[in-house]
Amino acid sequence: MTKREIILEVxxxxxxxxxxxxxxxxxxxxxxxxxxxxxxxxxxxxGCGKSVTSLSIMGLVPSPPxxxxxxxxxxxxxxxxxxxxxEMRKVRGNDIAMIFQEPMTSLNPLFTIGNQLMEAITLxxxxxxxxxxxARAIEMLKLVGLPRAEELMKDYPxxxxxxxxxxxxxxxxxxxxPKVLIADEPTTALDVTIQAQILKLMRELNxxxxxxxxxxxxxxxxVAETCERVVVMYAGKVVEEGTVDTIFNNPQHPYTKGLIxxxxxxxxxxxxxYSIPGNVPKPGTIPNxxxxxxxxxxxxxxxxxxxxxxxxxxxxxxxRCFLYDEKGVGVNxxxxxxx
Amino acid sequence: xxxxxxxxxxxxxxxxxxxxxxxxxxxxxxxxxxVALVGAGIVLFFLLLAILGPFIAPQGINDQSLKxxxxxxSSQYWFGTDxxxxxxxxxxxxxxxxxxxxxxxxxxxxxxxxxxxxIIAGYYGKWIDTIISRIFDIMLAFPSILLAxxxxxxxxxxxxxxxxAIAIINIPNFGRLIRSKVLSIKEEEYITSAKAIGMKDLRxxxxxxxxxxxxxxxxxxxxxxxxxxxxxxxxxFLGLGAQAPxxxxxxxxxxxxxxxxxxxxxxIFPGIAIMLxxxxxxxxxDGLRDALDPRMKN
Numbered sequence: 001m002t003k004r005e006i007i008l009e010v011x012x013x014x015x016x017x018x019x020x021x022x023x024x025x026x027x028x029x030x031x032x033x034x035x036x037x038x039x040x041x042x043x044x045x046x047g048c049g050k051s052v053t054s055l056s057i058m059g060l061v062p063s064p065p066x067x068x069x070x071x072x073x074x075x076x077x078x079x080x081x082x083x084x085x086x087e088m089r090k091v092r093g094n095d096i097a098m099i100f101q102e103p104m105t106s107l108n109p110l111f112t113i114g115n116q117l118m119e120a121i122t123l124x125x126x127x128x129x130x131x132x133x134x135a136r137a138i139e140m141l142k143l144v145g146l147p148r149a150e151e152l153m154k155d156y157p158x159x160x161x162x163x164x165x166x167x168x169x170x171x172x173x174x175x176x177x178p179k180v181l182i183a184d185e186p187t188t189a190l191d192v193t194i195q196a197q198i199l200k201l202m203r204e205l206n207x208x209x210x211x212x213x214x215x216x217x218x219x220x221x222x223v224a225e226t227c228e229r230v231v232v233m234y235a236g237k238v239v240e241e242g243t244v245d246t247i248f249n250n251p252q253h254p255y256t257k258g259l260i261x262x263x264x265x266x267x268x269x270x271x272x273x274y275s276i277p278g279n280v281p282k283p284g285t286i287p288n289x290x291x292x293x294x295x296x297x298x299x300x301x302x303x304x305x306x307x308x309x310x311x312x313x314x315x316x317x318x319x320r321c322f323l324y325d326e327k328g329v330g331v332n333x334x335x336x337x338x339x
Numbered sequence: 340x341x342x343x344x345x346x347x348x349x350x351x352x353x354x355x356x357x358x359x360x361x362x363x364x365x366x367x368x369x370x371x372x373x374v375a376l377v378g379a380g381i382v383l384f385f386l387l388l389a390i391l392g393p394f395i396a397p398q399g400i401n402d403q404s405l406k407x408x409x410x411x412x413s414s415q416y417w418f419g420t421d422x423x424x425x426x427x428x429x430x431x432x433x434x435x436x437x438x439x440x441x442x443x444x445x446x447x448x449x450x451x452x453x454x455x456x457x458i459i460a461g462y463y464g465k466w467i468d469t470i471i472s473r474i475f476d477i478m479l480a481f482p483s484i485l486l487a488x489x490x491x492x493x494x495x496x497x498x499x500x501x502x503x504a505i506a507i508i509n510i511p512n513f514g515r516l517i518r519s520k521v522l523s524i525k526e527e528e529y530i531t532s533a534k535a536i537g538m539k540d541l542r543x544x545x546x547x548x549x550x551x552x553x554x555x556x557x558x559x560x561x562x563x564x565x566x567x568x569x570x571x572x573x574x575x576f577l578g579l580g581a582q583a584p585x586x587x588x589x590x591x592x593x594x595x596x597x598x599x600x601x602x603x604x605x606x607i608f609p610g611i612a613i614m615l616x617x618x619x620x621x622x623x624x625d626g627l628r629d630a631l632d633p634r635m636k637n
Contacts, residue, residue, distance in 0.1 A: 106529050108529045108547050
């Protein structure tokens with residue numbers, strides 16, 4: 001495959017919430033990038049800052065209390081954090097689009113599917129005739145695999161199933177050929193069979209339209225099936241980054257290892273399912289040192305004192321863990337490092 | 340009837356044939372409610388009276404016949420006559436026009452102003468919300484009829500000023516209703532997704548938030564028409580609303596006070612007219628609430 005250009009780059013992003021209990025950084029110096037036509041997975045438990053990251057990219061962090069307090073979001077080299085609201089509106093839908101977790105509530109219940117799709121088109125395609133707009137809307141519904149597109153245009157959201165609605169949402173997001181599609185847990189609210197279909201659809205559309213996709217999920221299965229590269233987030237920080245193969249075959253960060261170990265395996269029914277002890281620290285109560293230290297099986301002295309940085313362990317593989325720092329592993333910790 | 344439609348990816352999609360949309364659904368549920376239909380019937384009846392009044396009324400509003408003063412109901416004067424010898428039946432028919440006009444136009448006025456203020460307060464929040472909400476609080480601190488009397492005494496007593504006064508005192512009710520509705524709707528995911536496709540604030544307000552907050556306004560509006568009619572009658576009764584010789588029902592009640600002992604019909608029939616219209620709007624409003632409020636659906 002030819003070398004693809006980076007289309008979206010998030011640099012040192014910090015998004016904080018200003019609450020009565022003080023300033024709480026929900027996303028803390030996060031770096032990652034997406035290349036043209038790539039599917040990037042962002043994985044992590046609830047509350048680790050995945051959704052806030054995606055809202056930051058869209059410029060939709062609820063403000064107040066939220067605010068981007070540091071860093072850059074570069075879309076084709078231009079910093080979106082410096083954009084005015086008016087400029088951002090042009091980016092949204094046109095360059096970067098987003099679909100949400102709840103297909104049941106993401107459509108306005110009072111208007112027909114056609115009405116809402118056509119509204120989305122006219123927002124960015126000024127000067128199109130009604131006929132063109134309608135044709136485009138029907139074309140989009142067909143593209144996302146919905147049958148009887150013409151009839152569906154006249155239907156209201158409550159008449160569609162969850163899977164159909166998520167398809168409509170995808171159609172609406174892709175209506176203006178965005179370069180990046182952010183999908184925030186697009187399949188979480190759907191049952192497993194529909195989930196697989198939606199993921200398949202997203203992969204197909206990614207191949208056909210070359211839209212880069214940022215797939216935000218807590219489901220490692222979804223990542224393994226769909227993504228090329230993965231960013232693992234924990235408590236507002238990126239803890240590991242790499243291609244799907246390296247992450248799954250050679251996970252390095254103890255958190256990633258724990259996540260992979262917690263996926264149920266049908267072959268060993270009698271085994272008790274692994275779970276990482278403890279909980280994600282609440283934002284605002286984040287301890288000194290490595291954020292995962294309190295739950296880590298390989299923890300050693302340095303972890304609770306210093307903050308690890310993201311160490312490059314091989315090409316396309318980075319880990320935020322002292323085990324992979326040259327001077328990091330102490331004498332007592334050899335076993336942990338090799339295990 | 341349902342049909343199963345397999346699609347390209349073998350997903351089975353169930354679709355009902357009775358496709359219509361939320362407003363028609365509400366109408367269906369309203370239609371099943373007998374009491375509400377009776378209310379709507381009463382309202383419709385008075386509406387027709389108001390529209391067709393001059394053609395139906397056997398006599399003019401001010402046709403006086405001094406030899407026929409204070410006659411009890413008879414075949415010639417169905418509801419009797421008042422102390423000027425005017426036909427009460429004809430005057431009530433004409434009065435329907437005044438009462439409904441006051442009811443509808445004052446409520447429309449307060450809905451429009453209240454909605455705009457409520458939307459601004461709810462959507463933009465911050466200091467502008469504080470200012471608008473405090474003004475509402477101050478207005479609601481007065482008993483409404485007292486506020487109406489104050490407004491009328493500033494503007495001068497007339498039907499038009501009574502209407503304006505009633506519109507003003509109802510603004511905070513609608514303003515607060517819309518504000519609370521907007522507050523909850525703006526957190527809905529379809530608003531975020533409308534933003535995510537690059538929609539402007541104003542467009543989101545008017546094409547997404549406003550239509551979705553209309554249901555409770557329609558219900559409260561119908562009920563408010565009933566109370567506006569009573570308030571107009573009260574102001575008329577106090578001499579602060581419609582002026583003689585307008586056949587306003589409240590004014591008719593006030594005029595009939597002096598002859599109550601000799602001619603109770605002069606008071607009873609306008610009273611019944613007020614009661615029936617108010618009852619009609621209230622029954623209809625209750626029915627609309629049941630039809631439009633999703634929580635009431637079973």
